[in-house]
Amino acid sequence: MTKVLIAGFAGSMGQQAVNLVNSLPGFEITAGLAHTLKSQNPEDYQLPAAAKIFTNRADIPAGIADVWVDFTVPSAVYGNVKFALEHGFRPVVGTTGLTDEQEGELLALSKKKHLGGLIAPNFGMSAVLLMKFAKEAAKYFPDVEIIEMHHEDKKDAPSGTALSTAKMIAEVREPHQTAPDTTESLAGARGGDYQGIKIHAVRLPGYIAHEQVLFGGKGEALTIRQDSFDRGSFMSGVKVALERVGELDQLVVGLENIL
Numbered sequence: 001m002t003k004v005l006i007a008g009f010a011g012s013m014g015q016q017a018v019n020l021v022n023s024l025p026g027f028e029i030t031a032g033l034a035h036t037l038k039s040q041n042p043e044d045y046q047l048p049a050a051a052k053i054f055t056n057r058a059d060i061p062a063g064i065a066d067v068w069v070d071f072t073v074p075s076a077v078y079g080n081v082k083f084a085l086e087h088g089f090r091p092v093v094g095t096t097g098l099t100d101e102q103e104g105e106l107l108a109l110s111k112k113k114h115l116g117g118l119i120a121p122n123f124g125m126s127a128v129l130l131m132k133f134a135k136e137a138a139k140y141f142p143d144v145e146i147i148e149m150h151h152e153d154k155k156d157a158p159s160g161t162a163l164s165t166a167k168m169i170a171e172v173r174e175p176h177q178t179a180p181d182t183t184e185s186l187a188g189a190r191g192g193d194y195q196g197i198k199i200h201a202v203r204l205p206g207y208i209a210h211e212q213v214l215f216g217g218k219g220e221a222l223t224i225r226q227d228s229f230d231r232g233s234f235m236s237g238v239k240v241a242l243e244r245v246g247e248l249d250q251l252v253v254g255l256e257n258i259l
């Protein structure tokens, strides 16, 4: 039986992960980490009655779980994953907001501890494919902008997926600026900039998670779009991660790298 701790179990994604793990033969939730809680009763959050609930990660004993699933907040994720690796938990991380430097430190720690794990900015297949197709298209269309659209409760901008998309595009094209001489008559009108790739973040009620990558060429354009209409759509990727994480001997970034 693989024992699973879910950090952020009371949140929107945390609850999806709870339902997923409850439904998986061979896995059981043994612990949960939360920030604030209305109830201390595990069953109020669909956790097994025997699961231990913690609100301070320093209280979590090593050995209570094999895998640490993290769907928390950008301000907590680095500390959580570091704690997980230091205490023998294999991290499966969906929380966004880790900097490149933090990812590098965590990767080094995972190698030192010989502990595998996965950091995936997006567990949805449509987003994984969008990133792959965008990387391919950027070889032929260097002029590109990204528009990501999310629900109004999202804490970070741009989304982890948009940043990942930009990084993957930057790997395959020469340094490039599109319309570098534009004057912004309203600050921020051209969006954020990742190595010359403009990223625009929309936050609106009604949306879940969506991204468009727009390529422009002479007399033609290509738009690649993905839509996550339901948070349940991320769970097929989390399931793969749970099933594969035991085979990894260091942290891997990106679901596509374990498929």
Ligand SMILES: NC(=O)C1=CN([C@@H]2O[C@H](COP(=O)(O)OP(=O)(O)OC[C@H]3O[C@@H](n4cnc5c(N)ncnc54)[C@H](OP(=O)(O)O)[C@@H]3O)[C@@H](O)[C@H]2O)C=CC1
Pocket: 007, 008, 009, 010, 011, 012, 013, 014, 033, 034, 035, 036, 037, 071, 072, 073, 074, 076, 093, 094, 095, 096, 097, 120, 121, 122, 123, 124, 234
């Ligand atoms: N990789 C992927 O495929 C996906 C990733 N995400 C990412 O997952 C993360 C969570 O998203 P979502 O579920 O929508 O957000 P929610 O705000 O619904 O949930 C976050 C939960 O984390 C809790 N929390 C806050 N701080 C801590 C802490 N220090 N330790 C433990 N728990 C804590 C919050 O508690 P409280 O409310 O009490 O503060 C809340 O219950 C975000 O970074 C989001 O971008 C989202 C969807 C898909």
Ligand SMILES: O=C(O)C1=N[C@H](C(=O)O)C[C@H](O)C1
Pocket: 096, 121, 122, 123, 150, 154, 155, 158, 159, 160, 161, 162, 208, 209, 210
């Ligand atoms: O906060 C969200 O909702 C999502 N976060 C991830 C991100 O920042 O890319 C994945 C998905 O976009 C949903």
